Amino acid sequence: MKAAVAKVIGFTRERRENDRWITFREHYGLDSFYCRPGLTGAHEKGGVEGDVGYFRRNHLVPVPEVDSLAELNLLVDQWDEQDDARRIRMRPRTIGEYFAVEQPLLKPLPDEPFDTSRTFALRVDRHSRISVRTNCYSVPVRFIGRRVRALLHANELVVYDGATEIARHERLIAKGGERLVLDHYLEALVRKPGALPGATALEQAKAAGKFTPVHDAWWAATCKVRGDRDGTRALIDVLLLGRRIPHEHLVAGLAATLRVGTLTADAVALEARKAQEADDADTTLPEPEPRREPTVTFLTARRLAHLPPDTRPLPSPAPYDQLLGRRTRGTTAASKGEQMP
Template sequence: MSLSKQELFDRIRRDSWQRQLSIRALSKKYGVHRRLVREALSSPVPMPRRRPVRTSPRMEPYKKTVDAWLRADLEAPRKQRHTVRRIVARIEEEFGEAIPYPTVRDFVAVRRKEIAAQAGAPVEAFVTRHNALGADAEVDFGDVYVDVAGQRTRCYLFAFRLAYSGKAVHRISRSCGQQAFFEGHVHALTTLGGVPAGQVRYDNLTPAVKKVVFRSRSREENPRWTSFHEYYGFIPFYCEPGLRGAHEKGGVEGQVGYFRRNYLTPVPQVDSLDELNARLAEFEAKEDERRIGARMRTIAQDFACEAGHLLPLPDDPFATGITLTPRVDRYGMVTVKMCRYSVPVRFIDRKVTVTLTCDDLTVYDGRREIAHHRRLTGRGAEHLVLDHYLEALLTKPGALERSEALHQARAEGTFTAVHEAFWAAAKKNLGDIEGTKVLVKVLLLHRHQQHADVVTGIRTALAAGTFNEDVIALEARKAAQAAGRAPTVTASAPAPEPLDLAPAPVTPLTPRRLARALPSDQRPLPRLEQWDELLRLRRKDSS
């Protein structure tokens, strides 16, 4: 077993004192030179090891020149000072000597600090901040990737962290715009049950800051952000731009990375961001039992002390969404934040009202909702709903097959294999134009009946060899009643989710009737003369 030099000195001194061993005996026992034994007996602490002074002969002729360059850098702009690579290049350009990069690097690393100290340059130092109960908090955004419905999507993690307890609240959204910024605050303050009484520290985020006043702590705020923090009653504090200000909110800077590594690795796989945000609450509950650094109490215990010092919340939350009034173009679409969304074609060339949140976009005509979309990210993205174009497709049936709305409906699963089979059979029997018109009329049934019920009706019609939309509607009502559901849906009901359409046990009557050779229906048609007599009676009474 190898001993450290201090342990070796202690054993030599102990054996010399207790066992009265000679210097020769101690040297032989520990396998060391007698000089080391004499050194251990003369001093209980080993002498520090002398480090050899390394010289760089190749660098020696240029040291004064490099020193002059480094002194000139003290007055130069920060982004135009010499790097090691530039010094190597200048020596080669001006003196024709190719000095290895590590040699120059080691010299510059030492001399840059010494020259700065000789010139009296200020020393970079950090001062520990005192965090009062319920006073301060920190906010930051961090990017994170999520597999949403099988598609890898770049999202943003909002983190709101109380400085005293370290209690942090998180929320993931598709963007880091102003709506996501506001909704993250509302969620965090609601979860915490109060508002910090002191400062909340921020980067110079675009949703909050319109302009940074040069070499000043002053900021020109976004007016809506000013209304937001005045509504909740906290004071924003803006850090210095760039890396110089990162330490001013170091708690949340580390929190974003810590949370991403420990709870969002590997890449989460979810059907929607709502599902992932529900998981975040479970992760935060686990974090409450953690101790930060060398603290004696857990995050939950510190937050229990801090919660009573937070300011109360307003009675109603701040309205985070924004309202816009775009005009519907000739393609039946509105443009919002450089993305395009479809609306029913009957509203073409009319102004509509759009409410935009961080995750959703809702379109209104007056007070009536006419369209709802998931908010898109990325310049030029489009989302089209096939139902919005059905009236136009009745007059232009040839446009359906190559339409973007149909392509997106197939990708989302709302235009199923049953619809495809019905369309193919209708075109084969009725021709392309009439077959497509029949399909459009069937698609109109989805506005008033459940998606699964209409699909069941289509499957029954295919088996029976009919393409009448009234038959499909009747079979859809029967399927709804058999399942105990209402046969119709209201216009304001949300669009049904795409279903896994397993074959349903539907028994068509037409094949059974043909197989048994049943006689045709010989019953007489109903007579309406009695009803006509009632109409005449009503007219006599009114006269």
């Protein structure tokens, strides 16, 4: 297996292993044991090959139709659980029962999973793309000419600028493919709106369902009113709204403004927020409040209602009464001509 072995040394069990495989073994505390090559070791892996063949014939024939590798992995997990109830030939226990006996003897798994991704340090080309394993992926145009770090997983590619994630793509399996995100090019298309109609990123957005027929209808109507250049720029302003407004609400805002003929990005944002507020109100319906008799609320009482309760004691004029008595005695003495002490 090339993922683990770089070279077979003679007709022995010795192998020169890949660095990633050595790191994987050290992470999980595994020991490697290799079969002898050739006819001398043909009988040593028959059981493994037989189990692989059984699983393939029973679960992968015909080939399952899935949308992603993640969905296929879920199916494999389900088939694995189903096999726990299977008996091998005439053995008295099932596979799951035998595993329950062996499980306490196994080493515990480490707390952190092993990162199986491959890391690449790449420079973004002038088309705002990076090339990973013969395939091209887009990043935001502000990173043109800069070096970024890409982590290639089994199902996806994640691109970082330092510690900040700047792009995430589903991994391309075939060679020579290209995956472009329309949102990554919007800042450049504002300056060159004429490049949008023939852009590859636009075609991929339509194929992925991100650019809907509602977008197309709104674009055509805006270009008819404002002209191709200004109408395309208005559409780009709407697409920029998608960075802070959910896609379904943005489409609802486009449809609403298209019906009334208010073809501006501000109107789309307003209608999209209305649709979002309506959805939020539907998901969190408040309990009906009991009916109250109409009352008049004074402004002072309304302001005081928002203040915390005042727990201080009521003011008392007792200390000032003492001063009043002292002042009265002093005034009487002065009127009689007595000398004050």
